[in-house]
Amino acid sequence: MRLRFSRRSPGADVLIELRPAGFDPYAELQRYQTETLGHAGKYGATCSFVGTMRDFNENETVRRMFLDHYPGMTERQLERIAEEAKTRWRFLDALVIHRVGEILPDQPIVLVAVWSSHRGAAFDACRYIMEELKSRAPFWKKETLALGERWVEKNTGGY
Amino acid sequence: MRLRFSRRSPGADVLIELRPAGFDPYAELQRYQTETLGHAGKYGATCSFVGTMRDFNENETVRRMFLDHYPGMTERQLERIAEEAKTRWRFLDALVIHRVGEILPDQPIVLVAVWSSHRGAAFDACRYIMEELKSRAPFWKKETLALGERWVEKNTGGY
Amino acid sequence: MSIRVRYFGSLREKMGRVDDILAAEDIDTVSDVWKAVSEGEYLPDRILCAVNMDYADPDAPVKDGDEVAFFPPVTGG
Amino acid sequence: MSIRVRYFGSLREKMGRVDDILAAEDIDTVSDVWKAVSEGEYLPDRILCAVNMDYADPDAPVKDGDEVAFFPPVTGG
Numbered sequence A, B: 001m002r003l004r005f006s007r008r009s010p011g012a013d014v015l016i017e018l019r020p021a022g023f024d025p026y027a028e029l030q031r032y033q034t035e036t037l038g039h040a041g042k043y044g045a046t047c048s049f050v051g052t053m054r055d056f057n058e059n060e061t062v063r064r065m066f067l068d069h070y071p072g073m074t075e076r077q078l079e080r081i082a083e084e085a086k087t088r089w090r091f092l093d094a095l096v097i098h099r100v101g102e103i104l105p106d107q108p109i110v111l112v113a114v115w116s117s118h119r120g121a122a123f124d125a126c127r128y129i130m131e132e133l134k135s136r137a138p139f140w141k142k143e144t145l146a147l148g149e150r151w152v153e154k155n156t157g158g159y
Numbered sequence C, D: 001m002s003i004r005v006r007y008f009g010s011l012r013e014k015m016g017r018v019d020d021i022l023a024a025e026d027i028d029t030v031s032d033v034w035k036a037v038s039e040g041e042y043l044p045d046r047i048l049c050a051v052n053m054d055y056a057d058p059d060a061p062v063k064d065g066d067e068v069a070f071f072p073p074v075t076g077g
Helices: A025-036 A073-088 A119-136 B025-036 B073-088 B119-136 C009-015 C030-037 D009-015 D030-037
Strands: A002-005 A013-019 A045-052 A060-069 A093-099 A101-103 A108-116 A139-145 A149-151 B002-005 B013-019 B045-052 B060-069 B093-099 B101-103 B108-116 B139-145 B149-151 C003-007 C019-022 C048-051 C067-071 D003-007 D019-022 D048-051 D067-071
Touching: A013 A073, A025 A045, A025 A093, A025 A108, A025 B025, A045 A119, A045 B119, A073 A093, A073 A119, A093 A119, A108 A119, A119 B045, A119 B119, A139 C009, A149 C009, B013 B073, B025 B045, B025 B093, B025 B108, B045 B119, B073 B093, B073 B119, B093 B119, B108 B119, B139 D009, B149 D009, C003 C009, C003 C030, C009 C067, C019 C030, C030 C048, C030 C067, D003 D009, D003 D030, D009 D067, D019 D030, D030 D048, D030 D067
Parallel strands: A013 A093, B013 B093, C003 C067, D003 D067
Antiparallel strands: A002 A013, A045 A108, A045 B045, A060 A101, A060 A139, A093 A108, A139 A149, B002 B013, B045 B108, B060 B101, B060 B139, B093 B108, B139 B149, C003 C019, C048 C067, D003 D019, D048 D067
């Protein structure tokens, strides 16, 4: 699912994608910047965040994970979050990629990147999108442990 | 100049490099993560920042730039900044790459990346290193305009 | 009237089903929907609600054709 | 005594040289170094100072063999 909103709000483009298969966040950044981003020479700052699956959580070894989501609502909420960020900070473009389905340790779960003229906006908007995503985007993690499975109960705050 | 401090302070490694030639920050991140970083499955968060040369500054078109530095002191100050970050936040590894010499618009100037277990530390430490670098690391930019040259007078704050 | 009720995450497993179609006439709010699908229980504080894919309060109104969803706190990212 | 004095950025162009070697005996502080290389001027507020590659105040002591540097505000990143 690829959701691109093209300059609907003043200034910024945002691409939001849900991915059922693994992705390389740095190859994505490179490709997006080269092929999609229309601002060569205009952006001075890019802040990106990559969330990666760890092989442990709350003192237990985690073998793999299933990421449930709510098709339609997940994309809509990510879009809302990006729109809010656009009203709060001046940036040129943003990219959000989030995995769904089966994930293995060391695989990327989420990439958020923001391109802007000045670094403050890039850092602030990237972090805002990440934090809001963590608290509002409808995703649910189920971990497979050495013995049995468990749903992750709650995300912790990131500030 | 490649400066790696290996677990001198508890926990974190840091690699600092000055580069006389262009570099691709996302290829560097990918390579560093694959070849150097010894924490597969342990880091859940990576925050990175890339500063890119713009083709304008203070209402003037900038054709190219020369980045002067103070060999020895520049590396030492970057090392100090990274050490301070290590005492303030818990992270696993950090990478700082900074260009020196002739730079063209759209080329990367600086990459700062921080790997940690939790996202708050990655964001905070990455931004701290960038801000301190901007105010304390001995680099000086001289811009070539359509007519003539000028030294950049001062960096602006990023918060 | 007809309301589709969907469940996600651990709540889906607790409910033992992915959705319900409600046809009852005496449903005005999200809370009423929950009571109808849970044999009269009150909506637990920690369960989040959405109407037509937007977050909604328990006392938000629902109408014929709406899609109502219930799910635990989100854990993406 | 012998002190190497280095200049960077725009200050290097203003000084018209990359460094000086000071041999004077009556130099105790960074300010004294500046006066010696600038024909008695006071150190401008905006010029930063380093002794042996660490930032230093104008009244920081200098000794034989030190490397002292003067430069404008930094503009990297």
